[in-house]
Amino acid sequence: MSIFNYFLKKEKTRSASVAKERLQIIVAHERNKRLQPDYLPLMQQEIIDVIRKYVNIDSDQVSVQLDNTDDCSVLELNITLPE
Amino acid sequence: MSIFNYFLKKEKTRSASVAKERLQIIVAHERNKRLQPDYLPLMQQEIIDVIRKYVNIDSDQVSVQLDNTDDCSVLELNITLPE
Structure with missing residues (x-):
């Protein structure tokens, strides 16, 4: 299977799960x-723990992204919930 | 309204209070x-409690907004941090 096909396949499975x-x-x-300490990464796990009280979350269904610019830190968590 | 549009809209209102x-x-x-139960309002206090571990928050410095559309609930917390 070529890499191209691989991505095509990914794309398909992705559109299928849009309804998720x-x-x-x-x-x-x-x-x-x-020059402040950045505490967002530390909060991350605790926030996930709060959410886990209300919904089941698979750890592998959580994607985490942390962006830093000069004057702004942004922590983004994307969670696909189980059906 | 998609989440993306939501953030675009927010971006505009943001530039006003830059200093704080x-x-x-x-x-x-x-x-x-x-027809699912909406657990976002319940999470709200617990998320504030997590943040409070890392920074001092005055309760009157927290503004909370909850938007519901057909297929999306958005909870927004805006906190002005002490100087």
Whole structure:
């Protein structure tokens, strides 16, 4: 199977799961001082733990992204919920 | 309204209060079944409690907004941090 086919296949499975239920959590910290400790990564697990009280979450269904710019840190959690 | 449009709209209102340090938490729940219990309001206090472990938050510095459309619930917390 070529890589091209691989992505084609991915694309298909992706559109199929569009109807899936999802949860997206975004924590944005706008800072005016640049040399502050960044606590967003530490919050991440605790926020997931809160959500887990209300819905079942597979750990492998959670994708985490952390973006930093000069004056803003953004933590993004994308969770696909079980059917 | 898609989540993407939601953030685009938010982006506009954001530029006004640039100086203060702020924390913004957005929890968006995309649903495919409409008649589900909405647990976002319940999560709200617990998420604030997590954040409170890392930063001091005045309760009167927290504004909470909950938007519901047919297939999406969005909980938004805006917190102005102490100087």
